[in-house]
Amino acid sequence: MNIETLCVHSPNEDKIAHAYGAMTVPIFQTATFSHPGVGESTGYDYSRQSNPTRTELEESISALEGAYDTVATSTGMAACLLVLELFNSGDNIISQEDIYGGSTRLFNTLGTERGRTFTYVDTTKKENVLNAINKNTKAIFIETPSNPTMLVTDIKETAKIAKEHGLLLIVDNTFLSPYFQNPIKLGADIVIHSGTKYIAGHNDTLAGFVCSANADIAEKIRFMYKTVGPSLSPFDSFLVLRGLKTLAVRMDRVQENALKIANFLKNHKKITNVYYVGLPEHPGYDINKSQSRGFGGMIAFTTDTAKTALDAFEKIEIIKYAESLGGVESLITFPMIQTHADVPVEVRERLGITDKFLRLSVGIENADDLIKDLERALE
Known part of the structure; x- marks a missing residue:
């Protein structure tokens, strides 16, 4: 099936998959399951470990990402913590410097x-990655595009380096979602998502995902998942599945809007820089185009003065001043004091995350209305 169809129909869907022919997956709101007999199981024992509603979601994400297995977690940070548990004291991880502050x-x-x-x-x-590898290095962690300055890392090239040195490649794929980018198909070993964002898509629930490329990694992740218990609830699994059905149409719309807005911003007299991977002048444009099917809906930009940036938050009406991203509503964020407040000051300043730097998550509203809102905010 094509990816648009996989967003709507789970890979193991059939006529008797749901009771009474229900088109939507039932919410199995139960903590435990009874057994047919001693030593027998329906396949489900306890919802911390597995639940039918969550299983359908996990199988859907695996199909979209081309993963061997996926676990759904309570938040994106729970997904990150689960992956971190793969590593022991003394292990070294090379990380993209520009990543989500959390x-x-x-x-x-x-x-x-x-x-x-x-x-x-x-x-x-790549020379930076090669120079950073030491005898204790076990993994490389990247976001591409990165949060918030939209740096693009070559996934295939980084995967090649990782495999040559016996390292795991972990990719946070939140910004583009599985609709636009599939890192496992490019050589990644683990893909992380904040499912709260584009996959759920409506700013109404929290979720995370860890997608494993092979059985060995999946077995380790599943063991820790069962042991630590960061599992996504049945009801939240239902909400994410509902959001997933419109992932394709939402991503197409936010990208269409983002291209228009990025072109507006780059020609505005009070904007000094626009960071959007869909602009041909973006330094990562060609690499992103070679490894993804789209550019997404995330834009960052810098204003001429700090006052312009601060005034914008007072003047916007349609776009909301809020943390997070990836919902149907457009949101604008001040990374310096919100999403990246815990990043060391010297690192923030080197990356350009200053009091003039703003991040915009473009929603599905009418693009002309959003541009008028930004015009008003930047007056």
């Missing part, structure tokens, strides 16, 4: 407290 906070607190070390580099240049 990931940086996790790595620099719980990650290092357990004796693991993290080396932050610009992974868009």
Whole structure:
């Protein structure tokens, strides 16, 4: 099936999959399941480990990502923490320097407290990755495009480096979603999503995913999943499945809007830089185009002054000043004091995340209305 169809129909769907021919997966709101007899099971025992509603969601995400297996977690950060548990004291992880601030906070607190070390580099240049590898390095962690400055890392090239040195390649694919990009097919070993964002798509539930490329990784992830218990609830699994059905049409619309808005912003007298991978002048445009099917709906930009940026939050009407991204509503964020407040100041400033830097998650509203809202905000 094509990806648009896979968003709507789960891969194991058949006429008797749901009771009474229900078109929508039932919410199996139960903590435990009875057994037919001693030593027998229906396939489900306890919802921390597995649940029929969640299983359908996990199988759908695996089909979209080309994964061997997927686990659905309570949040995107729970997914990151689950992956982090693959590594032991003394292990080193090379990470893209520009990543979501919550990931940086996790790595620099719980990650290092357990004796693991993290080396932050610009992974868009392969020599930086090669120079960072040491005898204790076990993995490379990237976001592409990165959050929030939209850096593009070559997944195939990074996967090649990882395999040559016996490392795992972990890719946070939240910004493009499985509709536009499939890192496992490009050589990644693990893909992480904040399912809260584009996959669920309506700013009404939290979720995360860990997609494994092979049986060995999947077995380790499933064991920790069962043991630690960060599983997504049946009702939230239902909500994410409902959002998933419109992933294709939503992503097409936000990309269409984003292209129009990015072109508007780059010609505005009060905007000094626009970071959108769909603009041909973006330094990662060609690489992104070679490894994905689209550009997504995330834009970052810098204003001429800090006052322009601050005033914009007071003047916007349709676009909402809020954290998060990927919903049907357009949201604007001040990364310096919101999503990336825990990133060291010197790192933020080097990356350009200053008091003039804003991040825009483009929604599915009418593009002309959004542009008028930005015009008003930038007056």
